[in-house]
Amino acid sequence: MVANRNGTGEPITAAQSRIIEYLAHRDKVTKGDLAGCLRVSAPAITKVVRTLKRKGLVQQEEDAGDRRRVLVKLSNTGRALALSISLTARPTEKGEET
DSSP states (O other): OEEEEOTTOOEEOHHHHHHHHHHHTOSOEEHHHHHHHHTOOHHHHHHHHHHHHHTTSEEEEEETTEEEEEEEEEOHHHHHHHHHHHHHHSOOOTTOOO
């Protein structure tokens, strides 16, 4: 588990953190795109996305062009957490206080 926590205080796993960081740089992606880019299986992505949705960090919606596809995007809470993860992971400059 990584130290970052969502708004409910639940710990965020490394896999969840990777997905949040990936989504932070994109608008909406399919679970298949997530699995391919993060090099994990589709069932693994489905499980992690389900957990992130339960935690209120991601949202899913039908693709308007193909109703069989489901798109994943960060919720507002997920975006705030992504920013927090980004700031926490940023190396400090010499002489900068943490």
